[in-house]
Amino acid sequence: MTENKRFSYSEVIAMTNNFQRILGKGGFGIFKAEVELLLRVHHKNLVNLVGYCDEGENMALIYEYMSNGDLKEHMSGTRNRFILNWGTRLKIVSESAQGLEYLHNGCKPPMVHRDVKTTNILLSEHFEAKLADFGLSRSFPIEGETHVSTVVAGTPGYLDPEYYRTNWLTEKSDVYSFGIVLLEIITNQPVIDQSREKPHIAEWVGLMLTKGDIISIMDPTLNGDYDSGSVWKVVELAMSCLNPSSARRPTMSQVVIGLNECLAAENSRGGASRDMDSKSSIEVSLTFGTEVSPRAR
Template sequence: MIFVIPASAVVIILVVLVLMCMCRKKKTPTHIEGVPPSPILSTSSSISEESIKMKKKKFTYSEVTKMTNNFQTALGEGGFGIVYHGYLNGSEEVAVKVLSQSSSQGYKHFKAEVELLLRVHHINLVSLVGYCDERGHLALIYEYMSNVDLKHHLSGKHDISVLKWSTRLRIALDAALGLEYLHIGCRPSMVHRDVKSTNILLDQQLTAKIADFGLSRSFQLGDESHISTVVAGTPGYLDPEYYRTGRLAEMSDVYSFGIVLLEILTNQRVIDQNREKPHITEWVAFVLNRGDIARIMDPSLRGDYDSTSVWKALELAMSCANPSSQRRPNMSQVISGLKECLTSENLMRSKKQDVDSDSSLEMTINFDTNVFPSAR
């Protein structure tokens, strides 16, 4: 028996088939959007081979030995190991950080720093030139920062000139821009976790760049505004709320930055058991209650600063170091505040130059009048 299907039924069947095909295509996208890069601390035992091929920044141990002239000149030492001065291709200066066998940070932090710096680029972050990961020999090769770090300049122990207040503000602004990039310019967002004056390096023009990303952590897509993690950082700079709860967020970096800003203002130790109040935030608050801003400011500045910009910077620093993260500004707000401080300071400088210029002109006129005889 032959069944005859009406034409209308055929049309209906064709429409259903077309719709089914369209639905299947929608379920299989041709590209993925919004997927974050792989987390910093991946589970593989070595740096991703794909990253190596793309970046071409892996050096052999013999190349590291050659660029440092057999580790001849040490620049300093940290938790990771000793940092050596070196030359790449015989001309480009570099800093080579070599992992020591007794390092408290170890391979995990070495790997974290490499994977982060391979994918982030900003003028206020120290750039990674390359790395070595060969048979237990681990090293990180950075751009060379000829003016060492902020702490070095504030110490005044090395016969270096005192940093002017306007220069200090520019350094603080540079560091804030670097942190803002980590917090909102990266995908996923980054938290540095070890912001301090020794991790703010200065180049030949005193441009500040944030360094040492071994403790950095990322927020993956779908995370809340914080993650729970093992507490890490440097005593004195460590966010008390993060220390108490283990809940890490961008505001933890803001707290640490506030402590750095207080260092810039006061040139005081972050923790000093010989002070009335050991921690720098407590000491500043104690002195502020007496209204003695002159005692707070670094005496090496000899009062050469605009009081308005100083008060703004002091207020900003204390708000960053607020014990409650909800009352702290974000890094974008910090940047706006520092720009206001710089504007105020530069305006004062400009007015002072105008006054000095007028005084110089008046002296010249008086001098000319006295030298030449009056008309008879």
């Protein structure tokens, strides 16, 4: 099965125009086993693995091209001159959540992504969100197994403190990382910022909420143009994902349902966000799906 997805190193050089634009370099696990696993994973909100290269020192996983880059670029406005409106942010995280939910519940055996972050949420030509970079993914091979004991891997700031402490990896570790992503779309702040009263975004937002200083956590570039009910529901959802106890965090299925409710509230609002001067952002604002169940493409 894997052989017809195998590319030579020279083919990879030709396809990428001599690696003109490398999106990421990273480690991956046992190469062949990983490729077999990833070639079986298909969902509209997961980046499709096209093939792989395995020639001596030259090992690579080759994914479909996502022309609109990653969520982090769009949040910062470095990619386009417009900042994503609240409805578009909600649509992107809702779709990403569906991809993650499919890994947890639609895959047999279930998979844990292990590196959920805004740079791993890629956007297609039509701003459809797809979760990428399964280089650290792990599956649960044994029936009935609820966790895997692994060497801790992931990105600082997004890493589940319980997993860090115990080395016990579960789906709830991804839920924690996804909670950080939700705080990023709300605040548009760096995950770790040493100049803040609390450097880590989760602690900083927690502190602001206890002070009742809710407005200061919202991304000011949104200019108040959002359904406030949907925003606070996402804040609540994010904080529940970040519960120190993994058992008390929601499942990704619950997160998907919560985000779809927020999306419905924002979409029924209308408002100035529909009048953005970018055609693509208007289209994006109007093409929301409300699919909840994981479905293979």
